[in-house]
Amino acid sequence: MNIVETKDVNFYYGDFHALKGVSLDVVKNSVTAFIGPSGCGKSTFLRLLNRMNDLIPDMKLTGKCLINGKDIYDKRVDVDELRKKVGMVFQKPNPFPKTIFENIAYGLRVNGIKDKEFIRNRVEESLKGAALWEEVKDKLSRSAYDLSGGQQQRLCIARALAVKPDILLMDEPASALDPISTSKIEELIFTLKAEYTIVIVTHNMQQAARVSDSTGFFMLGELIEFSETRKMFLNPSKEQTQNYITGRFG
Amino acid sequence: MSKKLSQQIAFWIFRILGVFVVGILLWILGFIIYNGIGVISFEFIFDAPRDGMLKGGIFPAIVGTFCLIVGSMIVAFPLGVMSAIYTNEYVRDGKISKFIRMMTNNLGSIPSIIFGLFGMALFVNTMSWGDSILAGSFTLGLLALPLVIRTTEEALRTVPDSLRVGSYALGASKLQTIRYVTLPAAFPNIVTGLILSVGRVSGETAPILFTVAAYFLPKLPSSVFDQVMALPYHLYVISTSGTNLEAARPMAYGTALVLITLVLIINFSASLIRKHFSKKLGGH
Ligand SMILES: Nc1ncnc2c1ncn2[C@@H]1O[C@H](COP(=O)(O)OP(=O)(O)OP(=O)(O)O)[C@@H](O)[C@H]1O
Numbered sequence: 012m013n014i015v016e017t018k019d020v021n022f023y024y025g026d027f028h029a030l031k032g033v034s035l036d037v038v039k040n041s042v043t044a045f046i047g048p049s050g051c052g053k054s055t056f057l058r059l060l061n062r063m064n065d066l067i068p069d070m071k072l073t074g075k076c077l078i079n080g081k082d083i084y085d086k087r088v089d090v091d092e093l094r095k096k097v098g099m100v101f102q103k104p105n106p107f108p109k110t111i112f113e114n115i116a117y118g119l120r121v122n123g124i125k126d127k128e129f130i131r132n133r134v135e136e137s138l139k140g141a142a143l144w145e146e147v148k149d150k151l152s153r154s155a156y157d158l159s160g161g162q163q164q165r166l167c168i169a170r171a172l173a174v175k176p177d178i179l180l181m182d183e184p185a186s187a188l189d190p191i192s193t194s195k196i197e198e199l200i201f202t203l204k205a206e207y208t209i210v211i212v213t214h215n216m217q218q219a220a221r222v223s224d225s226t227g228f229f230m231l232g233e234l235i236e237f238s239e240t241r242k243m244f245l246n247p248s249k250e251q252t253q254n255y256i257t258g259r260f261g
Numbered sequence: 262m263s264k265k266l267s268q269q270i271a272f273w274i275f276r277i278l279g280v281f282v283v284g285i286l287l288w289i290l291g292f293i294i295y296n297g298i299g300v301i302s303f304e305f306i307f308d309a310p311r312d313g314m315l316k317g318g319i320f321p322a323i324v325g326t327f328c329l330i331v332g333s334m335i336v337a338f339p340l341g342v343m344s345a346i347y348t349n350e351y352v353r354d355g356k357i358s359k360f361i362r363m364m365t366n367n368l369g370s371i372p373s374i375i376f377g378l379f380g381m382a383l384f385v386n387t388m389s390w391g392d393s394i395l396a397g398s399f400t401l402g403l404l405a406l407p408l409v410i411r412t413t414e415e416a417l418r419t420v421p422d423s424l425r426v427g428s429y430a431l432g433a434s435k436l437q438t439i440r441y442v443t444l445p446a447a448f449p450n451i452v453t454g455l456i457l458s459v460g461r462v463s464g465e466t467a468p469i470l471f472t473v474a475a476y477f478l479p480k481l482p483s484s485v486f487d488q489v490m491a492l493p494y495h496l497y498v499i500s501t502s503g504t505n506l507e508a509a510r511p512m513a514y515g516t517a518l519v520l521i522t523l524v525l526i527i528n529f530s531a532s533l534i535r536k537h538f539s540k541k542l543g544g545h
C-alpha cells in the first residue's frame with residue numbers, strides 16, 4: 012500500500028524551479044532512499060512531505076502531494092497535526108537545550124499530554140526504539156548537550172519517535188557522524204522499518220544500498236530514476252544514473 | 262618597510278591604545294574612590310541627610326534609586342521582550358520589522374531630557390500621577406526600552422534556527438516553540454541584557470528630574486505615588502545648589518562612589534546570572 016503519493020510536483024523558491032514534475036510513490040513500512048548530486052532538490056522534496064517548506068517566504072508549489080490518500084496541501088489540513096504524523100530527523104543533531112528526558116517528552120507536552128506515568132513510559136519506549144536507552148537510562152536529567160554527536164542524533168530520532176509518527180523523514184542523518192555511530196543508525200533504520208515508513212536522503216551510495224528498499228535518483232530538480240534499490244544499483248535503466256552511481260560525476 | 266616590522270608597529274599601536282582606554286577607566290574609578298571613600302560609613306549609607314545635606318547620609322536616595330530600578334525593570338521588561346519577540350519571531354525580515362527596528366533606534370537616540378519632558382507631560386500631568394515613583398519608573402522604563410529591545414533581539418538571534426525548526430517538526434505551534442524552546446534558550450542573555458539596560462539608565466538624572474526626584478525628602482516612600490530622592494539627582498543637587506559647595510564636596514564624592522558601586526554590582530550580578538543559567542542549560 013502506498014502511504015505517500017506525489018503527482019507531477021513542481022516547487023519554486025521565488026523564480027528558481029527547484030523540483031520539476033516529480034511523481035513517486037512510497038510503500039508503507041519500507042525504506043526509500045534519495046540520492047543525487049548536491050543541490051538537486053532531495054532535501055526540498057523531503058521537506059514537502061511535512062510542509063517544512065511552508066516556512067520559506069516566496070515558495071510556490073504545484074501538483075499533488077498525498078499522504079494516506081489525503082492531499083496534505085489542502086486548506087483544511089492542520090499543519091501541526093501533519094507534522095506529528097510525519098516526523099523529521101535533520102542532518103545536524105539539533106537537541107533542545109533541555110535535559111535528555113525533556114527532549115523526548117517535548118513532543119508529547121506540546122500535544123497536550125500531561126499524564127506523568129504515560130510520558131515516562133513513552134520516553135523509555137522511544138529511547139529503547141532509538142537504541143539509546145542503555146547508554147542514558149541513568150542520566151535522563153542530564154543536559155542533552157552532554158551526549159556525543161552520535162548519541163545526540165539518536166536522541167533526535169527518539170524525540171521524533173515519541174510522537175508516534177507514521178512516516179520518518181531523515182535528511183542525511185549520519186553525515187555528521189563517525190563510522191560506528193553511522194552503523195548504529197543504519198541498524199536502527201532496519202529495525203524501525205517494522206513500524207514506520209522511512210524516507211532518507213543520503214550522499215553515501217553504500218548506505219543507500221544497505222538500508223533501502225527503493226531508491227530515487229535526483230538531478231537538477233528532476234527525478235531521473237526511481238526503482239527497487241537492487242535494480243537501481245545493479246542494473247539502472249538510465250545512463251545518468253549509471254554514471255552517477257559509478258562516480259563519473261556528482 | 263618589512264611586513265614583519267609594520268605588523269609589529271601596528272601591534273604596538275593597538276596595545277598602547279588598549280592600555281590607554283583601560284587607564285582612563287581606572288583613573289576615573291580611582292579618582293572617585295580616593296575622594297569618596299573617606300565619608301563612607303554606616304551612618305552615610307543608612308541615615309537620612311541633615312544640616313543642609315552636609316551631614317548624615319544618603320539612605321533615602323539609595324532606596325529611591327532602588328525603587329526606580331525595580332520599577333523601570335517592571336515597565337521595560339514585558340514591553341521590550343514582547344516587542345522583540347514580535348519583530349524577531351513573527352515578522353522577521355519584512356518591511357514592518359525594518360520599520361519597527363528603525364523607530365526603536367530613533368527612540369534610542371532621543372536625548373534623555375526629552376524623555377523627562379515627555380514623562381512629565383504624559384505621566385505626571387495627563388495621567389495625573391504627580392511626581393511619583395510610578396511616573397519616574399515609566400519614564401526610565403521608556404528610556405531603557407530601546408536597549409531592552411535591542412539586547413533581547415540579539416539574544417533571540419543567538420538561538421539557532423535548527424532549534425525552532427526541530428520544534429515545528431514535532432508538531433509544535435509557533436507560540437509553543439517561542440514559549441518552550443526559543444525563550445528558554447535565549448533567557449540568560451535576555452535577563453543579562455535587561456539588567457544591563459536598567460543599570461545603564463539608573464544613573465540618569467534628566468528623566469527623573471521632572472517626574473519623581475525630590476530635592477530633599479528624608480522620609481522613605483510608602484506607595485508608588487510618593488516622590489523619592491535618587492542618587493544621581495542628589496549628586497547633582499549637592500554639587501551645584503548648596504549654600505556651602507566646598508563643604509559638600511566629600512558628600513558628593515561619597516554619593517558618586519555609592520552610585521558607581523551600585524551600577525557595578527548590577528553589571529556583576531548580570532554576568533553571574535548568565536553564568537548560572539548557561540551552566541544549567543549545558544553551556545551552549
Ligand atoms: N531556502 C531556499 N531559498 C532559495 N533557494 C533554495 C533554498 N533552499 C534550497 N534552495 C535551492 O534549491 C536547490 C535544491 O536544494 P536542496 O537543499 O533541496 O538540495 P539537496 O539535494 O538537498 O542538496 P544537498 O545534497 O547539498 O543537501 C538548490 O539549488 C538550492 O540552492
Ligand SMILES: [Mg+2]
Nearest residue numbers: 053054055182
Ligand atoms: Mg540536502
